[in-house]
Amino acid sequence: MEGLFITFEGVEGCGKTTQAKLLYEFLRQKNIECVLTHEPGGTRISEKIREILLDSENGEMVYLTELFLYLASRSQHTFEKIMPSLKSGKVVICDRYFDSTLAYQGEGRNIPKQKVIEINNFATGGLIPHLTFLIDIDVEKGIERIRERKGFDRMEGQNTEFHKRVRGAFLSLARENKERFRIIDGSKSIELIHKEIVNIVLNFI
Ligand SMILES: Nc1ncnc2c1ncn2[C@@H]1O[C@H](COP(=O)(O)OP(=O)(O)OP(=O)(O)O)[C@@H](O)[C@H]1O
Ligand SMILES: [Mg+2]
Structure with missing residues (x-):
């Protein structure tokens, strides 16, 4: 693997998308070949899975379905887009990746962490980011920042306690x-x- 795989992680509203985009623009200006992408999504098929995941009407989704949909989206994204880009020497900047699954589905949904790691590695062929930025912020402050956005999606609609556990999980991972x-x-x-x-x-x- 020749490229550089950089991921951005953290709770809602911490600034991942803002910073991923700024880094992408900076590297582009330096004529460094790079790809800006995000999860869930990043490819045509993965974006379709994203719609199912974030649809606030899918309230009856069980936690394991949620986990496997995230991983299905990630498999497609990893093998169709991330790995080929890295192989051609590019910098790949990804807004959320598997640390989010460990934090949200592992800690947030109480799915055993070892299991999540195991099936994630299976889903991604064991690809691990070279560099991960955890943008850490107070949960309430993050939610405050995104409050102006219209409507809450299925993950954002979780209570503050859930997001606090997710924040703690990110810090432990770091x-x-x-x-x-x-x-x-x-x-x-x-x-x-x-x-x-x-x-x-x-x-x-
Ligand atoms: N350091 C900062 N200080 C103040 N406002 C910020 C900061 N970073 C981002 N914001 C603003 O906060 C809002 C949320 O930022 P952003 O969308 O980058 O967060 P995010 O982590 O991608 O959120 P999400 O998890 O919901 O995708 C935006 O309106 C953005 O302009
Ligand atoms: Mg974002």
Whole structure:
């Protein structure tokens, strides 16, 4: 594998999409070939699965169905888009990846963590990001930021307690995987966070 696989993680409204896009634009300006993508989604088939996952009318979805749909979306995304891009030497920037599954379905939904890791590795051929930014922020603050968006999707509609457990799970993951994780203070300004991320990525390249 020649490229660089960078993921952005964190609770709703922490700034993942904002920072992923800024990093992508920065690298493009430096003439570094890169791909900006996101989960769930990123390919035609994966986007169809995303619609099922985020539809607030699918309230009866059981947790294992949710888990397998995320993984189905990820398999398609990984093999159709991420791996080929990495093989051709590109930087792949992905807004959420498997740490989100561990945090939301593992910790949030109480599905045994070892099982989630095992089937995730099966679904992705064992692909692990080289660098993961955890943008950490107070759950209420994150929710406050996205409140203006119209309607809550199925995951966003969970209670604050759920999101607090998810935040805790992300922090534990970062502590357990220090070599690839960088924890970023999401309460800083967009510009400051962007600079911090750029510095880390440039050191990594
Ligand atoms: N550091 C920041 N300070 C203040 N506002 C921010 C910051 N970062 C992002 N925002 C704003 O907060 C909102 C949510 O940001 P963004 O969409 O990037 O979060 P996200 O982590 O992708 O959320 P989601 O998990 O819902 O996709 C946006 O309106 C964005 O402009
Ligand atoms: Mg986002």
